[in-house]
Amino acid sequence: MTVKKLLSAILPNPVLRWLKNQRWRVRRLLVLRKRPLDPNWGWGRGRPVDRYYIENFLAGNSRDVRGHVLEFGDDHYARLFGGGQVAQVDVHNLTADGPQTTQVGDLASADHIPSAAYDCIVCTQVLPFVYDVRGAVRTLYRILKPEGVMLLTAPCIGKLDREEVGGWKEYWRFTAMSLRRLFEEVFPPSQVEVRAFGNLLVANAFLHGFAVEDLRPKDLEPFDPNYEVTITLRAVKPKIAPPTS
């Protein structure tokens, strides 16, 4: 700071401006890269950064993963966090491609799934791929048993998923605000807990494909609401369901 003051006292303005520009040029060279370090969200280096938040969230609510559980894509998290508490896992997919798939179809118009069927629904990073999000949230509510728990995560800042695996196409990214409002339209607001995670360092690390293993907990833990990377939501269906219109 004192060096800065000294320089600004001695040097003429054009030189100062030139120096300032050089500083930005150096910053640009050091900080900005044309290509991500790992194009696969960090899977090439370890676990992608968002998995830290998703898995911490599920670990913190693992007591909810019990009984009859619904998961999407595969049964990985239901088995990992539910363990012996889980009686049965159903796996939902858009198409019948996945080997573990037990249910196929669009979540927004899922008449094929019976109502009040699940004690727990583990829905990680699925909502961006459903065009009719409101319809999907209504379905999730309908198929939960009374007192059943919805554990959901959704992304905001991050590389887009355009691979269209099994017909999934990415439509949306959410904020804590939209996720809360979407679920409060269906669940009683007192039963909806929303939390967001992320900060500037993590957002950029995620874009570049750094892995959790590249970062330290003290990089990952601080939360800055300007840079939401992962949003988590826990919602409970009330014991006596209010009549839905």
Place this chain on the structure above:
Amino acid sequence: MTAMVQWREILPYPVRRAVKTWQWRLERLLVLRKAPLSSDWGWGRGRPVDRHYIEGFLTDHAGDVCGRVLEFGDDRYARQFGGSQVTRLDVLHLTADNPQATIVADLAQGGQIPSDAFDCILCTQLLFLIYDFRAAIRTLHRILKPGGIVLVTAPGVAHQISRNEAEDYWRFTALSLRRMFEEVFPGEHVQVKSYGNVLAATAFLYGFAIEDLRREDLDPFDPDYPVVIALRAVKPLTPSL
């Protein structure tokens, strides 16, 4: 690059691993920063990165900005890109505290905005702040004259708007933006284009200004990292059934 890979192949595995670990550490040190380089998204030193794409899109479609024009918040882009082609200019704002506003309305309800009124609507970085964006798009369609054009931009990979400034709900993709408008406008009247790449996305988050970057940094497009998604839709002359 291939020479380097071959050079590494000769090394024994533990050494190779150590080299890789140190390379990653160095990359982390150089690339990742905790604090933004500027806290005002770049406005202090110039214009934020997303403005490059928004203004680029509007430059490409400046010919559409004519006749009776509606803009939101202020009339900056209508004046900049429409110039003398603009015969009448309206500014819409949600609340009455904006001195430039000629129409105070909520676009998602929008009952008091006249139908078939505008030749061009400039709707930059707005829809993502509206919870019921579908209703807002229906309003946009209703208030356009037949043959009128709406130019829309929305953020993709971008930081959040501070909570005290506005409610920030959605990030769209090119797919969803197209589908949302095709629910109201005929498909062949909707064009969508995305802009951005990983460098631009990180530069935007860190608060670099356009003036800190070069065109060759900003112009390449990588669909995995859309910073801005832009859309042009034309209301057909004959109403669809």
